[in-house]
Amino acid sequence: MTDLKEYAVSIENQWCPGCPNFGILTAMKRALVDQGLKPHEVCLVSGIGQAAKLPHYLKANVFNGLHGRAIPAATAIHVANPDLKTIVTSGDGDLYGEGGNHLLHAFRRNPDITVIVHDNRVYALTKGQASPTTRRGEKTRLQFEGVQVNPAQMLATAIVHGCAFVARGFAGDVDGLSRILGRAIAHRGLSLVSVIQPCITWGNHPVAWYRDRVEPIPEDHDPTDRRRAIDLALEEEARFPVGILYELPSGPTFAESYRKRVGDAPLYELPRIDRATLDHRLTRMIVRP
Amino acid sequence: MSERQATQMDKSIFVAGAAGEGIQTIGDVVSRTFLHHGYPVFASQEFESRIRGGNSSVRVRITDAPRNAPVAAADILLALNPEAQAHYADTLHPEGLVIAGEGAGLVIPFVDLAVEHGGAKIYANAVAAGALCAVAGLPFATLQKVLENAFSERGEEVVEANVAAARAGFDQALDELGDRRPKELPKRDGAYAFASAHETIPIAAAASGCRFISAYPMSPSTGIITAFARSPDLGVFTEQAEDEIAAINMALGASAAGARAMTATSGGGFALMVEGLSLAGMIETPIVIVLAQRPGPATGLPTRTAQEDLLFAVRAGHGEFPRAILAPSDPQEAIDLTVKAFDLADRFQIPAILLTDQFLADSSFSLDGLALPAEIPEDHLADPARQPKEYARYASNSSGISPRLAFGQGGRVVCIDSDEHTPEGHITEDLQSIRPAAVEKRLEKLRHVRAEISPPRVDRIEDAETILIGWGSTRGAITEAVDRLRSDGRKVGSIHFSELWPLPDLSFETESVAYWTVEGNTTGQLAGLLRGELGWPIVGTIGRSDGLPIDASFAIRELMGRIS
Numbered sequence: 001m002t003d004l005k006e007y008a009v010s011i012e013n014q015w016c017p018g019c020p021n022f023g024i025l026t027a028m029k030r031a032l033v034d035q036g037l038k039p040h041e042v043c044l045v046s047g048i049g050q051a052a053k054l055p056h057y058l059k060a061n062v063f064n065g066l067h068g069r070a071i072p073a074a075t076a077i078h079v080a081n082p083d084l085k086t087i088v089t090s091g092d093g094d095l096y097g098e099g100g101n102h103l104l105h106a107f108r109r110n111p112d113i114t115v116i117v118h119d120n121r122v123y124a125l126t127k128g129q130a131s132p133t134t135r136r137g138e139k140t141r142l143q144f145e146g147v148q149v150n151p152a153q154m155l156a157t158a159i160v161h162g163c164a165f166v167a168r169g170f171a172g173d174v175d176g177l178s179r180i181l182g183r184a185i186a187h188r189g190l191s192l193v194s195v196i197q198p199c200i201t202w203g204n205h206p207v208a209w210y211r212d213r214v215e216p217i218p219e220d221h222d223p224t225d226r227r228r229a230i231d232l233a234l235e236e237e238a239r240f241p242v243g244i245l246y247e248l249p250s251g252p253t254f255a256e257s258y259r260k261r262v263g264d265a266p267l268y269e270l271p272r273i274d275r276a277t278l279d280h281r282l283t284r285m286i287v288r289p
Numbered sequence: 290m291s292e293r294q295a296t297q298m299d300k301s302i303f304v305a306g307a308a309g310e311g312i313q314t315i316g317d318v319v320s321r322t323f324l325h326h327g328y329p330v331f332a333s334q335e336f337e338s339r340i341r342g343g344n345s346s347v348r349v350r351i352t353d354a355p356r357n358a359p360v361a362a363a364d365i366l367l368a369l370n371p372e373a374q375a376h377y378a379d380t381l382h383p384e385g386l387v388i389a390g391e392g393a394g395l396v397i398p399f400v401d402l403a404v405e406h407g408g409a410k411i412y413a414n415a416v417a418a419g420a421l422c423a424v425a426g427l428p429f430a431t432l433q434k435v436l437e438n439a440f441s442e443r444g445e446e447v448v449e450a451n452v453a454a455a456r457a458g459f460d461q462a463l464d465e466l467g468d469r470r471p472k473e474l475p476k477r478d479g480a481y482a483f484a485s486a487h488e489t490i491p492i493a494a495a496a497s498g499c500r501f502i503s504a505y506p507m508s509p510s511t512g513i514i515t516a517f518a519r520s521p522d523l524g525v526f527t528e529q530a531e532d533e534i535a536a537i538n539m540a541l542g543a544s545a546a547g548a549r550a551m552t553a554t555s556g557g558g559f560a561l562m563v564e565g566l567s568l569a570g571m572i573e574t575p576i577v578i579v580l581a582q583r584p585g586p587a588t589g590l591p592t593r594t595a596q597e598d599l600l601f602a603v604r605a606g607h608g609e610f611p612r613a614i615l616a617p618s619d620p621q622e623a624i625d626l627t628v629k630a631f632d633l634a635d636r637f638q639i640p641a642i643l644l645t646d647q648f649l650a651d652s653s654f655s656l657d658g659l660a661l662p663a664e665i666p667e668d669h670l671a672d673p674a675r676q677p678k679e680y681a682r683y684a685s686n687s688s689g690i691s692p693r694l695a696f697g698q699g700g701r702v703v704c705i706d707s708d709e710h711t712p713e714g715h716i717t718e719d720l721q722s723i724r725p726a727a728v729e730k731r732l733e734k735l736r737h738v739r740a741e742i743s744p745p746r747v748d749r750i751e752d753a754e755t756i757l758i759g760w761g762s763t764r765g766a767i768t769e770a771v772d773r774l775r776s777d778g779r780k781v782g783s784i785h786f787s788e789l790w791p792l793p794d795l796s797f798e799t800e801s802v803a804y805w806t807v808e809g810n811t812t813g814q815l816a817g818l819l820r821g822e823l824g825w826p827i828v829g830t831i832g833r834s835d836g837l838p839i840d841a842s843f844a845i846r847e848l849m850g851r852i853s
Binding site: 039041043053055059060063065069071073076077080081084104255262270273275279286287288 | 321324325326327476477478479480481482483484488489492495496498500501503520521522523524526528530531532534535536538539540541542543544545546547548550564565568572624658659660661665668670695696697698700701702703704705706707708714715716
């Protein structure tokens with residue numbers, strides 16, 4: 001049994017008091033406990049931004065790397081040690097903006113990791129510029145006349161690329177979010193969870209505005225229905241359907257064929273390649289008369 | 290020392306044609322025929338950045354003692370098409386011989402003979418190889434053996450067709466030569482390892498425990514990841530990343546999780562990796578990067594050679610952190626320095642860069658043998674049993690190197706962060722008690738690395754009045770230049786750096802010696818480092834910027850022009 005207390009740390013939290021990120025942090029800890037995971041079995045990977053500080057606020061392995069580059073690091077961490085439950089947790093600017101290309105290729109690779117996007121529709125740490133998910137026309141502290149470009153639709157993009165677990169959660173509903181995160185973590189292959197995380201400092205809408213528009217995905221939704229899942233993913237204006245939009249049985253995951261050759265152990269535990277094999281390769285380069 | 294032996298025989302064959310015409314196959318078959326006859330061969334390539342057409346050449350140099358250095362002039366030019374014949378006419382020695390399908394020189398109708406004797410046009414290369422071997426005085430039986438080795442996997446029919454076509458080219462050349470027919474070259478009993486540095490680096494990496502490479506294809510580095518992918522028995526996981534940024538961040542993720550990891554790229558890709566290089570410095574995570582140079586700036590000359598990225602490698606990355614830079618000069622040194630790069634990276638938790646270039650990547654050397662070092666160091670991950678339960682990744686200790694655990698190793702929790710961090714790896718803005726000490730701790734490692742760097746090789750400097758200083762791939766050419774200048778009675782020596790950074794402390798003679806660097810760049814990058822870091826009085830730089838490798842004749846001509 002794992003206990004929530006095992007995840008406790010005494011690190012000063014740098015988030016704004018009342019930030020919905022606290023809801024994501026609580027939901028994450030509960031989901032990890034529910035999955036029976038110990039802190040040393042979890043590796044949290046993040047980029048840069050307020051959301052990307054989350055890994056410091058619970059006890060786990062942490063790779064807090066460069067802005068936008070959490071996904072390549074996490075993909076490789078899982079290759080190097082499949083015993084670790086590797087979870088990316090970072091913001092929409094980090095994962096959809098600076099690192100958008102990596103996310104696209106993660107859909108193609110299908111590494112067995114979970115990606116949690118704190119979507120607050122704004123660059124908060126740099127004080128209020130547009131993010132890839134800021135709506136067209138909304139004014140920001142840089143886009144003074146309103147955003148002139150369309151928002152990124154990454155959940156729909158994920159579905160189109162065959163990502164076999166795509167969900168939307170709400171940071172204001174910790175119970176519901178922890179259930180979604182638990183399912184995402186348990187899924188074998190890439191799971192993507194976008195979490196509505198209203199920014200209480202720079203956001204264009206208060207938490208209540210989102211709370212009024214969040215609603216559960218209809219109970220009769222078939223999560224294997226791709227077309228319907230895309231429709232639900234694209235609904236991000238009048239209402240926000242929350243829950244598991246798309247879920248397919250696990251397909252082949254990244255590095256499976258390599259792991260079939262070398263086994264499942266962490267790579268640092270594998271013995272060196274037999275020296276005689278390598279000496280032989282060099283000897284074969286000798287051309288004799 | 291074999292490079293200093295007097296060579297009596299020194300012949301060069303240029304095989305020229307368009308991309309896709311098979312000059313590499315011909316070059317390889319002819320090289321191997323000489324090798325099977327007991328002669329060392331040095332084969333280099335220069336080619337255009339295209340799939341078909343254009344002008345390219347494979348340059349095969351045959352000596353009776355190994356002379357692994359490029360040549361700029363041909364004794365025999367085999368031109369597969371009229372355009373190549375015209376394009377490379379200038380490279381032919383005045384008394385040299387052209388072999389071509391039509392026009393002047395020794396005319397061998399490659400395609401007609403291929404169809405007649407091999408049954409298809411594709412055997413034109415075998416006809417050409419046959420003609421070349423006849424002109425060079427090589428026995429046909431040796432060529433036949435090489436063809437059988439080369440094509441046996443494709444079945445008996447292919448072998449037979451190649452042999453028949455080669456025989457036709459061989460006989461036709463002898464007929465055409467008439468009484469100018471060469472004497473058969475005496476057989477020697479030399480046995481040489483024939484390989485390029487980019488062929489030996491992956492083997493040395495596997496021996497060093499490398500388990501992970503992520504890279505984005507970029508000439509001239511692509512051969513490295515390809516070698517791992519082609520050889521699953523090397524045990525290395527390979528991934529073609531979506532870009533070089535992903536490539537280095539993947540390698541760092543794998544490394545932080547405990548796998549020995551590397552990447553390979555060229556200048557433009559390394560530019561994209563630079564933030565990741567800085568990350569490696571900050572999170573003190575080992576990584577080996579092969580930086581295979583080509584001429585820049587920007588896309589530059591994608592398939593040509595240069596040494597323009599030395600200062601880039603030394604200075605790349607925002608902020609201040611230690612690194613090691615090693616520049617092998619041949620395939621054996623590439624083995625030794627690859628093993629060293631993995632060890633330095635792991636032991637001191639730093640990025641280690643192997644600086645190669647297109648010339649080194651695409652040239653096959655003849656060496657007396659190739660061997661892994663007798664001792665290959667073990668990994669330097671810490672023993673978790675000796676670490677506290679509440680492990681701190683960046684704990685300071687007397688050695689200055691924090692014991693490194695991989696994520697979750699031995700049940701420990703490991704926290705690493707690209708922000709300035711506490712010993713536990715958490716973000717900090719403590720500007721008094723943490724930041725200055727953390728900077729000091731990281732930079733202090735440079736002192737440890739410097740102690741591991743081998744001094745440069747010196748050659749005939751005792752009485753030298755002029756000393757040529759080079760680095761990396763130019764060693765063969767500079768050694769040859771010194772040989773030739775010495776035989777003209779000039780007191781010349783050389784100093785060659787294969788381990789470039791951190792520069793070792795060196796003292797040097799300042800009286801009556803003129804130091805010149807010889808570099809594949811224009812601004813004298815090594816000269817700048819030696820002047821700036823060591824106060825070394827460098828007179829000037831013999832530089833080359835045309836994308837071709839520095840050869841001895843070029844170095845001598847430029848030096849004489851500058852000092853007279």
